[in-house]
Amino acid sequence: MSAIMATGISDEDILFRLKNVLRDTFEIDPSRVTPETHLFTDLQLDSIDAVDLAIQVQDMTGMRIKPEDFKNVRTVNDVVATVRSLLDR
Structure with a gap:
């Protein structure tokens, strides 16, 4: 997956890419992923998975995290906001 560029990408685009990352990396059905989905309680990700997710986000944005x-990320929306803040730098 190529790095996304800041210009013209919406939060919906980020969410779409994130759903693909969760599907490809953790075999999570994209239909289970909404902005309010909690990464740990709803998707059963653990701290190792969180590190893997951070690496995937790094690859997605092309920016170091x-x-x-990433320490306060708890929901899918938190991940989207983190990607947004990285892209807006």
């Missing part, structure tokens, strides 16, 4: 950028 600092641990503090």
Whole structure:
């Protein structure tokens, strides 16, 4: 998957790409993923999975993610907001 560019990408586009990452990396059905979906309780991701997800987001954006950028991520919407903030830098 190629890195996304900041210009013209909507939060819906980010969500779409994130659903694909969750499907491809963790075999999660995209229909289970909404902005309100909790990564740990709803999708049963653990701390190792969170690291894998951060790496996937890094690959998606082409930007390095600092641990503090991802430490408060709990929901899919938090991931979208993190990607947005990386792209807006």
